[in-house]
Amino acid sequence: MFRWVCLGVGVVFLSVLTWMVNDVRLHVRQSGETVHTTGETINEHLPEIVKKVDTTIDTLAELAADIHQLKELAGVTSSARDQNLVAYANSVISLIERSGGTIGLKKKLGGKGLKNESPAKEWAAGARKEALLLTILARSKKELVTRLAKNKFGSSWYIRIGDGEPVELLEWLKDNHPDTKAL
Secondary structure (H helix, E strand, O other): OHHHHHHHHHHHHHHHHHHHHHHHHHHHHHHHHHHHHHHHHHHHHHHHHHHHHHHHHHHHHHHHHHHHHHHHHHOOOOOOOOOOHHHHHHHHHHHHHHOOOEEEEEOOOOOOOEEEEEEHHHHHHHHHHHHHHHHHHOOOHHHHHHHHOEOOOOOEEEEEOOOOOOEEHHHHHHHHOHHHHOO
16 A cells, blocks of 8 residues: 555656646747747847947047047137136136226326226126136136237236226236235
8 A cells, every 4th residue: 555655646746747847848949939939029120120220329429529629629628727726816806806906908008097987896797707717718827827828809907006006917927816926
């Protein structure tokens, strides 16, 4: 009797094992078919995908070249430039703003004083916009301050503190601004 029970248990065990192996085999076959179908789909669409990638790469290359040309046109090249231009420009304009003086252009035809005179605070407000552009275009602190100390026509700005004589803005900065003294 024990033999028949052992034989029955063995048959049941082998039946369950066979059923599980067959189930695994069917899942492997199904996965293989899925991989095969996916591979065919990718192969079918791959030339189109590669063509779109090539087109995108060409477009990005043209865009990069255009950006490089725009930077050269704007004067922003990859050459060495001072990295602290923004802080420097801010300190220069802040000093002028706090000076309490007036800024203007020297009168050409006889006469003392300045023409188009405006308080340093007002002048500084307008100069901040120009300084922003100059921080992009200038390559050094010296270039930035030299361009900031002149108007758009190349005439030097002058500063007058109190009732004193007007002084060229660049010279005043060299005398009163520590970072500009070093230039």
